[in-house]
Amino acid sequence: MTFENNFSFAKQCDDQDPLKEYRSRFNYPSKDGHPYIYFCGNSLGLQPKTTVTEISKELEGWSAMGIKGYFKGDKPWVDYDKNLSASMAEIVGAKTEEVVVMNTLTVNLHFMMVSFYNPSAKRFKILIEADAFPSDRYVVDSQIKLHGFDTSEAIIKLKAREGEECLRVEDVISSIEEHGDEIALVLIGNTNYYTGQYFDMKSIAIAAHAQGCKIGFDCAHGAGNLPLELHDSGVDFAVWCTYKYLNSGPGSIGGCFVHERHLNNPELPKLTGWWGHHRESRFGMREEFDPAPGALSWQVSCPPVLALAGVKASLDIFSEVGIDKLRAKSIKLTGYLEYLLGEVRDERIRIITPKDPQSRGCQLSIKVTDVTKNLYDNLIANGVIVDWREPNVIRIAPAPLYNSFEEVFRFVEILKAQLHCS
Numbered sequence: 001m002t003f004e005n006n007f008s009f010a011k012q013c014d015d016q017d018p019l020k021e022y023r024s025r026f027n028y029p030s031k032d033g034h035p036y037i038y039f040c041g042n043s044l045g046l047q048p049k050t051t052v053t054e055i056s057k058e059l060e061g062w063s064a065m066g067i068k069g070y071f072k073g074d075k076p077w078v079d080y081d082k083n084l085s086a087s088m089a090e091i092v093g094a095k096t097e098e099v100v101v102m103n104t105l106t107v108n109l110h111f112m113m114v115s116f117y118n119p120s121a122k123r124f125k126i127l128i129e130a131d132a133f134p135s136d137r138y139v140v141d142s143q144i145k146l147h148g149f150d151t152s153e154a155i156i157k158l159k160a161r162e163g164e165e166c167l168r169v170e171d172v173i174s175s176i177e178e179h180g181d182e183i184a185l186v187l188i189g190n191t192n193y194y195t196g197q198y199f200d201m202k203s204i205a206i207a208a209h210a211q212g213c214k215i216g217f218d219c220a221h222g223a224g225n226l227p228l229e230l231h232d233s234g235v236d237f238a239v240w241c242t243y244k245y246l247n248s249g250p251g252s253i254g255g256c257f258v259h260e261r262h263l264n265n266p267e268l269p270k271l272t273g274w275w276g277h278h279r280e281s282r283f284g285m286r287e288e289f290d291p292a293p294g295a296l297s298w299q300v301s302c303p304p305v306l307a308l309a310g311v312k313a314s315l316d317i318f319s320e321v322g323i324d325k326l327r328a329k330s331i332k333l334t335g336y337l338e339y340l341l342g343e344v345r346d347e348r349i350r351i352i353t354p355k356d357p358q359s360r361g362c363q364l365s366i367k368v369t370d371v372t373k374n375l376y377d378n379l380i381a382n383g384v385i386v387d388w389r390e391p392n393v394i395r396i397a398p399a400p401l402y403n404s405f406e407e408v409f410r411f412v413e414i415l416k417a418q419l420h421c422s
């Protein structure tokens with residue numbers, strides 16, 4: 001694809017964009033009547049206009065039916081959660097029975113580690129990225145302590161090579177091979193929140209399994225961003241949230257994947273609750289725990305339907321578009337951003353995200369030097385919402401559902417103007 005550094009080229013890309021009408025399905029934060037250029041869908045995705053409709057429907061149902069809403073109405077609440085599995089499974093490349101929409105990401109990671117981190121005296125270590133998202137590191141620390149091990153011995157950290165920003169997959173694999181018989185669990189962010197690097201899950205999963213380790217991926221920055229193929233990758237489990245690329249609302253309900261081969265294994269340790277009980281007999285209340293089929297058996301509590309309505313509003317849009325079409329636009333849109341940033345030619349900014357589109361999603365992270373956080377503040381003041389990560393990284397995530405080529409072009413013009421005055 002040859003790009004051009006001018007406004008009319010950006011406009012032309014928008015005109016030819018098969019997904020252009022989806023922009024109008026979202027609400028945009030604005031200042032003085034002007035919508036912001038919103039490149040922060042990696043932190044909190046924008047609100048679909050249908051969110052309010054879906055949540056209102058359930059509020060009305062509650063008001064009109066009370067408890068009867070569990071079994072009446074066009075979407076009885078008793079199955080509301082379960083009915084989201086199929087469209088969620090499509091987004092992450094899984095079978096419907098491998099996916100459950102429940103809890104929140106960090107909670108799900110704890111639940112998955114109860115099932116898949118079973119340390120022994122010889123095999124008790126966890127391999128994790130040195131710069132993994134803090135919540136994941138805290139989960140790992142606390143799980144290790146819970147099992148009576150010492151975190152200073154039990155954690156193996158994956159670091160990028162000296163002078164490099166991203167991890168090399170070959171280094172991840174050689175680390176797995178080196179420590180294989182001591183590792184109980186490999187836990188990786190499938191798209192790194194800081195660098196935007198995407199990891200091929202299959203090759204890492206094969207290496208982990210060859211050493212007898214379990215492997216899980218945190219897909220917080222992957223779900224809704226790029227096709228994941230969780231089932232085919234063979235990973236044991238994965239967790240993600242729905243408020244980033246999946247636009248389901250602040251703190252909304254997370255997703256969880258358990259590979260088919262572990263479903264219905266009665267030997268697997270599991271924290272259980274009544275919502276994981278078989279649906280037909282759940283309300284019998286007296287029987288022994290009889291697990292629901294598939295990943296649904298990991299559910300614990302009666303799910304928050306109002307929050308799930310936000311998930312539904314968003315998944316309906318994803319089902320309509322399809323993750324493959326989104327990805328095709330995303331590669332072009334982020335490619336255009338990369339091209340324009342390359343044209344800036346200012347030594348104070350440098351992209352640290354991998355160049356190969358196969359090794360990244362939509363986000364580009366730029367490291368800035370000799371520039372203060374004022375640059376970021378000035379971008380906001382000039383109508384752009386991006387985010388700043390300490391010590392010196394600006395993350396820019398053009399989301400293919402609602403961002404345009406014109407916005408990418410205008411953003412780089414604003415950035416250039418701000419670099420000149422900083």
Ligand SMILES: *Cc1c(COP(=O)(O)O)cnc(C)c1O
Nearest residue numbers: 104105106133135193218220241
């Ligand atoms: C956003 C994010 C989280 C946040 O988890 P919550 O429990 O939803 O607050 C955890 N891990 C990663 C990698 C994230 O990007």
